[in-house]
Amino acid sequence: MNALVTSGGTIEPIDSVRGITNFSTGALGALIAENLTALGCSVLYVAPKTAAAPKQPCETLTVTDAASVEAAIKARAPRMDIIIHAMAVSDYRVAGASSVPSMSREIAKKISALGGADEKIIADAVKTLFHAEKKGKIPSGLDDLTLLLEQTPKIIALLRSLAPNAVIAGFKLLSGVTREALIDVARALMRKSGADFMVANDMSNITETAHIAHIISKAAAACEPETFGTKIETARALSQKTFDLAAKRKEK
Numbered sequence: 001m002n003a004l005v006t007s008g009g010t011i012e013p014i015d016s017v018r019g020i021t022n023f024s025t026g027a028l029g030a031l032i033a034e035n036l037t038a039l040g041c042s043v044l045y046v047a048p049k050t051a052a053a054p055k056q057p058c059e060t061l062t063v064t065d066a067a068s069v070e071a072a073i074k075a076r077a078p079r080m081d082i083i084i085h086a087m088a089v090s091d092y093r094v095a096g097a098s099s100v101p102s103m104s105r106e107i108a109k110k111i112s113a114l115g116g117a118d119e120k121i122i123a124d125a126v127k128t129l130f131h132a133e134k135k136g137k138i139p140s141g142l143d144d145l146t147l148l149l150e151q152t153p154k155i156i157a158l159l160r161s162l163a164p165n166a167v168i169a170g171f172k173l174l175s176g177v178t179r180e181a182l183i184d185v186a187r188a189l190m191r192k193s194g195a196d197f198m199v200a201n202d203m204s205n206i207t208e209t210a211h212i213a214h215i216i217s218k219a220a221a222a223c224e225p226e227t228f229g230t231k232i233e234t235a236r237a238l239s240q241k242t243f244d245l246a247a248k249r250k251e252k
Contacts, residue, residue: 001041001042001081001082001243001247001250002041002082003033003044003081003082003084003242004043004044004046004077004082004084005032005043005045006046006047006069006084006086006087006089006155007024007033007045007047007051007052007086008024008025008029008047008048008050008051008052008087008088009024009048009050009088009090010048010063010064010065010066010087011048011050012090012092012152015097015137018137020090020092020094021090022088022090023088024051025051026047026050026051026087028231028235029052029084030045030052031231031232032086033054033058034054034056034235035235035239036243038056039239041081041082041243042058043056043058043059044076044080046061046072046087047060047061047062047063048064061076065093066089066093066153067152069087069089069155070153070155073159073162074158077158078162078163080163080166081246081249082168082242082246083159084169084239084242085155085168085170085171086171087155090152091151091152093149093152094148094149095150097145097146098146098148099145099146100143100144103146156170156189156195160195167197167242167245167246169195169196169242170189170190170197170199171200171201172185173203174200174201174202174203175203177202179202182200183200186198186216187221190218196218196219196245197216197238197242198216199213200213200214200225201213209230210230211228211229211231212227212228213227213228213234214228215228215234215237215241219245
């Protein structure tokens with residue numbers, strides 16, 4: 001069987017030398033890739049170069065930002081029997097950069113030239129003040145550097161249409177919420193995305209030695225999710241569940 005595992009955290013460029021990233025190490029995704037390989041799958045590991053690498057050899061596709069992840073998924077997902085989207089893709093990317101003093105001066109000029117302006121005109125004017133060019137380096141001496149962020153595509157939302165028959169598992173990470181709230185949000189994402197499994201995590205329950213995760217199954221949505229205490233346990237259980245379900249689908 002063919003399996004695709006995304007892992008690690010994306011980096012969204014601010015300019016040619018800076019970027020916005022997150023704290024994902026890719027350790028859990030690497031363990032999942034190892035387990036699927038051990039089960040006999042041909043694994044494609046999609047991850048940035050900073051992510052942990054699987055100890056078992058498998059095909060690796062290096063990505064950087066959300067756009068490169070989207071391109072990789074669209075190209076490779078249709079041929080997959082299993083897709084486990086464990087990557088922490090940035091929710092936002094940089095659309096431009098400016099500074100508060102620069103924006104203030106330019107906005108004042110535009111409003112004065114227009115003899116006054118409504119909120120939409122002001123908002124449009126503000127957007128034009130952000131420099132979208134990321135090839136150079138933003139000067140380090142700017143006061144109150146301001147970034148304009150725009151939402152990135154939700155990768156989990158693309159998977160079911162790209163691979164209608166694949167077994168799909170996604171991840172939902174929150175921080176400092178109740179277990180009930182975490183499970184409710186993860187279940188809602190599972191329904192919305194059409195995933196077969198959703199792994200719910202709370203950042204406050206993740207340490208160097210522990211990683212409490214709840215695996216929710218679409219087939220048993222009314223049942224309590226299974227809870228695991230370490231990355232090793234979660235990776236082993238999720239790999240086995242997705243593999244078993246994919247095998248059943250192939251039998252039909």
